[in-house]
Amino acid sequence: MRTEYVEAVLDLVALIPAGAAVAYGDVAELLGSGGPRQVGSVMSHHGSGVPWWRVLKSSGDAPPGHEREALELYLAEGTPLLGNYTDYRRTGEGRWRVDLAAGRWAPTDAEFDRIDVIAERLDRQLHRLSVPDDEMTV
Structure with a gap:
């Protein structure tokens, strides 16, 4: 996976405020590049330095293997959560998930401006990398 894409995903995830969450596909859509699987791969391999728990499946389920820590x-x-997280917390039994309908991140205008900068930088970098050297102008 291209370093530029990894950096863009991580930069965007770092903007998600506490108490909010997004789906992997939301990140890809905001960047205008990739898809849920690509974002999931970035988060799986490189996401430990950003609030990884704020990016999850569209079902609202926590990242597999990290449910207890994420909860x-x-x-x-x-x-916002749905389900029986109290029993899960106490006994490991019960199902719960993030309520994305209530807790999905709705970026402010200022946050959208920052997202646009990240997405535009990624687009420039990917375009530059996809143009053969003999077609690039200096």
Whole structure:
């Protein structure tokens, strides 16, 4: 995966505020590049330095293998949840998920401006890399 794409995904994820969440596909759509699988791959391999728990499946399920840690982070941040997280927290039993309908990140105008800068930078970098050297102008 291109470094430029990884950096753009991580830069965007770093903007998501506490208590909010987005689906992998939302990140790809905001960047105008890639798709849910590409974003998921970036988060799986490179996402430990950003709030990874705020990016999840469109179902609202936490990243696989990180459910317990993610639940504690969601509760600490006040992220809206659905299901029986109390029993899960106590016994490991029960199903829960993030309520994306209530907790999906709705960027402010200022945040959209920052997202646009990230997306435009990515587009320029990917376009530059896809143009053969003999077609580039200096």
